[in-house]
Amino acid sequence: MTSVVSDSKRTIRIGSRKSQLALVQTHWVKEELQKSFPDITFEVHTMSTQGDKILDVALAKIGDKGLFTKELELGMINQEIDFAVHSLKDLPTNLPEGLALAAITERENPADALVVHEKYQDKQIDTLPAGAVIGTSSLRRLAQLRHNYPHFNFKDVRGNLNTRMKKLDAGEYDAIILAVAGLERLGMSDRIHQVIPSEISLHAVGQGALGIECRADDTELISLLKEAIEHPQTRDRCLAERAFLRVLEGGCQVPIGVNTEIAGDTLTLKGIVASVDGQRLVQDTISGAAKDAEQLGSQLAESLRQQGAQEILNEILAEVQRDS
Template sequence: MNTATSPASPIVIATRESRLALWQAEHVQARLQRLGHAVELLGMTTKGDQILDRSLSKVGGKGLFVKELEVALEEGRAHIAVHSLKDVPMELPEGFVLACVMEREDPRDAFVSPHYATLADLPRGATVGTSSLRRQVLLQAQRPDLKIAPLRGNLDTRLRKLDEGHYDAIVLAAAGLKRLGLDERIRCAFETEDMLPAAGQGALGIEVRADRTDLIAALAPLVHQPTWLVVAAERAVSRSMGGSCSMPLAAHGVWHGDELHLQAAWGDLDGQLALVQVDDHAKVATLAEAEALGEAVAAQLRASGARTATAGHS
């Protein structure tokens, strides 16, 4: 099927219909419109949005948030899909590529609570809401006395459940709260040494069909190369570990001059093994070099006792 758009025809963005997903799509729409492109949105509901009674790790992973968008790209109903990069599987289906990574928002996790200012202020046995296995092991490493309870739904739903008293506190990505103007809900942002972020957290990625070189060229002005190199290294850690939302794994990089410093952490959900943390650094100028650093960090994790998904721990 030939789905190429003529210069005058609009670029159609496939997007989930949550308030945050729409903000992200509209942000990309506005950037492309300023470059002279006509842009329309195609709102969609994904299986990840529909299945709220089970954790993602039990129903197919974060790919549930992107599959329907990829079908729309494949069928030509849409041309690009805007994702929170931490929701994008480490391996894209054949025929699809990540065409653009935009400048990162705050990558940290946020502590959100109506009554307590910090994690340390929570009383013993308090209930903290998150469905992220990464956040669960990192929280338990700091406060093993806390009860970690599942928390699904879009950002507004999670905040409503907190406000209704189901939790004493919840942990959310700071980026989403800031993008929706909900900064006042952040009681404090965790320092990355205490709560290492997920690979790609805070960054937006744009997916297209691999054969759409015209769209890849159109998106080039939106690329933020320093962010892309960092998240490529982070995602390489996860890919090398067989990582998905069923693995309690964190990876986060920061620049020091032309050197990329990459930290990673792996936790044991059963609590039998200590938290494994490693870090490494290298001069990085290309995606291949970034991915090599990520693979080296993953190798150090395994050497320090972390188990890969294929090793039967998921």
């Protein structure tokens, strides 16, 4: 195989979704790589994914497996691009044969953000009125918020960040829930009205981090990516989270939230599985050596299964099968 490092004539093609956020993230990766390897040419190639095209159906109804990644993965398999930049939370935990998660970048704030209509600028999530219309496309957010705020009305919201903001500002929603990291990356920090505490909503697996996927046999490229942009603490935290999700998800979108911390060499992972109606929550925490991140994630998943999470998962799977 051609060496990325030794062959300065190689052009490396980076795959990205066409959304504004995806392009901001991809160009950040490109710039970081260009700084480390000025003699290599990096090109961005954009593709539309199924998730970008289907905007009138809730994600939970169409399933989220590969919705935002499949076309990019085919591009790698067909040698059209060399690697793809994903929001790690969109990348399925089981990758197609021949592809690998090559690197994980330093995580931005993984929390959820409350963004409000102008008429509620004086409110926090705890003080919004009963019946307030809250927009979210995430079952994870929906289940946890229903648990804490059963008096709100929840309504699905799809589209890119700008589209969602326009719907909010037009009065279709009283507030919407978005990722802090996405708003910050797009220079929209001023719209973050409140960072929602983890006690109310644990974040999505991988939220705030970028995942770089490439062909598993491109060892030189993998070495290059790890050297230039991998962040070891974020990697360990996200590998624990992804292992937790991998054991639990069972092939459909599931309300699963996580929170991870690393202190010294110790990783602490908190996980939650919730029923969609928010009536039942099963949660627990595990700590151990960061080098055993994936094992810790799997152990926590099995612990939650035994505490009642499996019943919730079975009900969700049965509901998905009825709807399909």
